[in-house]
Amino acid sequence: IVFLISFFIFSFSNAQEDSSVLLSFKNSVEDPSKTLSSWNISDNFCQHWNGVACTTKGRVSVLELEHLTLPGSLLVSTINALPFLLELSVLGSNFTDAMNSSEHACSLEMIKLSSNQNMTFTSSFDAMLSCQGLKVLNLSNNQIDGKIEVPIGNALEVIDVSHNLLSGEVPLFLSSQCRRLRYLDLSHNHLTGELPVDLLKNCTNLQQISLAYNSFHGPSFPSIHSLPSLEFLDASFNNFTGPVPAIHENLKHLNLSSNSFNTTRENLCPSLNSSRLESLILVNNKLTGRVLDSVLNCSSLKMLDLSFNLLAGEIPSTICKQLPKLEHFLAWVNNLEGQLPPNLASCSNLTKIILTFNNLSGNIPPELLSNTKSLQWLSLSNNRLSGEFPDSLEHANELLVLQLSNNSLQGKLPSNMTVQTINLRGNSLSGRIPASLNASFYGFSTSSPSFIDVSFNKLVGGIPRELGSMQDATYISLAHNFLSGTIPEELGDLKNMIGMDLSFNGLQGSIPGSFSSLQSLTGLNVSHNNLSGPIP
Known part of the structure; x- marks a missing residue:
């Protein structure tokens, strides 16, 4: 009994010491957001103090602080005075001096010091050196400068020092101290x-692994083929050169955008049907040749973005057979040529196709629009496409964005579409603008097109007054056609209209007085017509 009483008194005394440490901390910081207002001596600090959690024996084990103004040295001394503290979080605070080194043993397993101001260390990260059991280190978004010079410990599983001002090279000791590391940013x-x-x-x-937005360079790239657990790698916005590195079959996401990689291996993924790669983003490199052929082994791909390169050759006719899960196919600003393969429509999961600024020719396969039931975005502008404008567009019920400008397409505008953005500028479309281009046919039950550009075509006839019912419309360009008649008064009902271009037609009459109610309108071009009368 005497032992139990002594143990209880000892434990209570130690717990009271933790309480005193926290109250002393509270009295030494500025708390403009009153985040420590619940720290009152009359309440049980383990149960009622905001941001504090305890062990079963009543010792402080978790401390979460935010929106304070505090000395870094005070934070270090507080850590030293809480021997059972395992998790420390300080967010959105302002440090008034540096975090100094400490010779005291540190029990912390997780440190999260993120989105703070003026947070510095007396010598690199030496304040963390005594935390030998540290598993999670998050120092992101603090504007910390200097080099990573101090060993990081063998227990670390997570390192996040992103969004800072760190400079110099990555220390070589990382290689020998990362056996438990799972996340590196x-x-x-x-x-x-x-x-x-x-x-x-x-x-x-x-x-x-994320190495993005740094200044790493050269043909040498850390081998990732021997990292069997790696699922995510982002090394975008650097200056790596040479071939795209070999990858392991378990990798799911690879982003090497905005580098200077110039070649890919014959088969980017190790073997057909074993690859787990779902997202491959190689935008803005210097890739040349038939790169599309090299990704056909990546059978799990959902996102493929090869835009802003120098890709050549045709789109493989087997692309959907070998990439059956493909959802996003982006390869704009390249040198792709040949026709769009009709069996591209067999990619039943496709939601986005963006192939603008290439040298594609021939017709748009009708089945591409009628069979791809999930297609939401089709962009084929600035190619050499010709033939009739596809009637199957009326059956593309999920399509929201249609961009076919600057080609040589012929035919008439379809009447029933579900498109919110229509850009057909610079083709050879003829006939009249259908009166059914209105909200009852566009988008969902309450939406209508927001952007329409059919300028530089061969459209004739009048402007349908039904266009005035498109309440979501913000921009309409009917310029450089052969339209006649008057401007419908109903266009003044387009309350969200920002820009309207009706120039270079044969319109007559006056500008409708209803245009004076277009409060959002910032640009109106009706030049080179036969209009007369006052400007509203």
Whole structure:
């Protein structure tokens, strides 16, 4: 009994010490948002103090702080005075001095110091050195400068130092101290240098790596083929060169955009039907040749974006057979040529096709619009497409964005579409503008097109007054056609209209007085017509 009483008194005394430490901390910081207002000596600090959690023995184990003004040295001394503290979070605060080094043992397993101001260290990250059991280190978005010079410890599983001002090269000791590391984020810094091929050879548990938005360069790239757990890699916005690195079959997401990679291997994915790669983004590199052929082994692909390169050749006729899960196919601003393969329509999950600024020719396969039931975005502008405008467009019930401008398409405008953005500028379309271009046929039950550009075509006849019912419309261009008649008074009902271009036609009469109620209108061009009368 005496032992139990002594143990209880000892435990209560230690718990009271933790309470005193926190109250002293509260009295030494500025708390403009009153986040520590619940820290009152009369309440049980383990149960009622905001941001505080305790062990079963009543010792502080979790401390979550935000929106304070505090000295960094005070935070370090508080950590030292709480021997059972496992998790520390400080968000959106302002530090008034540096976090100094400490010789005291640190029990912390998780440190999250994010989105703070003026947070500095007396010497790199030495304030963390005594936390030998640290598993999670998040120092993101603090504008920390300097180099990563201090060893990080062997227990770390998560490192996030993104969105800072760190510079210099990635330290080589990372390779020997990353056996447990699962998540590494060095993105949005000023890190430089070439990364050795064997930099990550011992990081066999890595699942996510982000090196994006730095200044890494050179043909050398850390080998990722030997990282069996890796699922996500983002090394975009650097200056890596040479071939796209070989990948492991378990990788799911690869983003190497805005580098200078110039070639891909014959088969980017290791083997057919074993690849788990779902997202491949190689935008804005210097890739040349028939790169599309090299990705056909990536049978799990859902997102493929090869835009802004120098791709050549035709779109493989087997692309849907080999990539049956494809949802997003983007390869705009390249040198692709030949016709759109009709069996592109067999990609039943396709929601977005963007192939603008290529050299594609021939007709638009009718089945591309009638069979791809999920297609929401079709952009084929600035190619060499010809033939009749596809009637099957009327059956593309999910289509929201249609961009076919600057081709040589002929035929008439279809009347029943579900499109919200229509850009057919610069073709050879003829006939009249259908009166059924209105809200009862467009979009969902309450929506209508917001953007219509059919300028630089060969349209004739009058402007249908029914266009005035398109209440969602913000821009209409009917310029450079052969339209006649008067401007319908009903166009003044388009309350959301921002820009309207009716120039270079044969319109007569006056500008409708109803246009004076178009309060959102910032641009109106009715030049080069036969209009007369006052301007409303």
